[in-house]
Amino acid sequence: MNFSKERPFLLVGAGKMGGAMLSGWMAEGIDPASVVVCDPHLSGDMDTLLKHHGIRHVTAVPADLHAGTVLVAVKPQMMDQVLPGISPVVSEDTLVLSVAAGTPVSKFHGVFGLVPICRCMPNTPAMVKRGITAVYPTSEVTDAHRRDVAKLLSAVGQVVWLESEDQIDLVTGVSGSGPAYVFYLAEALSEAGKSAGLPDDIAHELAVATVCGAGELLHQSGEHPSVLRQNVTSPNGTTAAALDVLMHENGLQPVMTEAVAAAIKRARELAE
Incomplete structure (x- = not known):
């Protein structure tokens, strides 16, 4: 790995995403002594996690730090304020990772120079x-860097590699924002159950368990979603009646396509 106690892994921003990734790495057995977390506003849970593992916490990047790897996990609006403070600890062989939406690699190169950079788009199931x-x-990213990045990120889920930076915004619209779409599906299914006459608590329990169970079945089976859909749809049955509504030309697909396009549009606006 591209970090050690002498050249630590510097996590800048320990919010939901940065914190989720850090939790995953600790569970994988990464040496806490090789990690430094910089965040002036830690949550109570994150403070507990850092103290539990004995991870060094700072509110500003120490000038004498020589980072092997830096993960920038702050909001895009904070980049202009945060990046200059990181610059003194980044050298030409420091690997920089960013999980900030709407922040192009050109901004990092403008501050750090031509260091190796991986722009990443994770999602909250990393938690x-x-x-x-x-x-x-x-x-500038070498094959060795790729192996290190893959090992780091696979601790919190799957990893896919993109061929162009433009694809990051497309990923944002699908998987980056996607968990919220699934959560909303559970909300909507619960509300539909209540509208049909089920008690609130039962409708909620049924909807959440159904979404979670269907997702796990999809994950474990390895089948294409369309195959699983067909497997539970009897001709002229109850599921078919519901799918006639959801798969109508004005049903779920055009709404989902519009939603993803809106997320992509916003991601591009953030980069301007």
């Missing part, structure tokens, strides 16, 4: 090691 992270590597 339970079931995330997926898409990675765009710059030309």
Whole structure:
């Protein structure tokens, strides 16, 4: 790995995503002494995690730190304020990872120079090691860097590699924002159950268990979603009646396509 106690892994921003990834790495047995977390506003849970593992916490990047790897996990709006403070600890062989939406690698190169950079788009299921992270590597990223990045990110889920930076915005619209779409599906299914006459608590329990169970079946089976859909759809049965509505030309697909397009549009606006 591209970090050690002498050249530590510097995590800048320990919010939901940065914290989720750190939790996954600790569970994988990464040496806490090789990690430094920089965040002036830690949550109570994150403070407990750092103290439990004995991870060094700072509110500003120490000038004498010589980082082997830096993960920038702050909001895009904070980049102009945060990046100059990181610059003194980044050398030409420091690997920089970013999980910030809408922040192009050109901004990092403008501050750090032509260091190896991987722009990453993870998602929140990383909190339970079931995330997926898409990675765009710059030309400075070596095969050894790729192996290190893959090992780091696979601790919290799957990893896919992108061929162009433009694809990051597309990934944002599908998997980056995607968990919220699934959560909303559970909400909507619960509300539909209540509207049909079920008690609130039962409708909620049924909807959540159905979404979780269907997702796990999809994960474990390895089948295409369309195959699983067909497997539970009897001709002229109850599921077929519901799918006639969901698969109508004005049903779920055009709404989902519009939603993903809106997320992509917003991701591109953030980069401007």
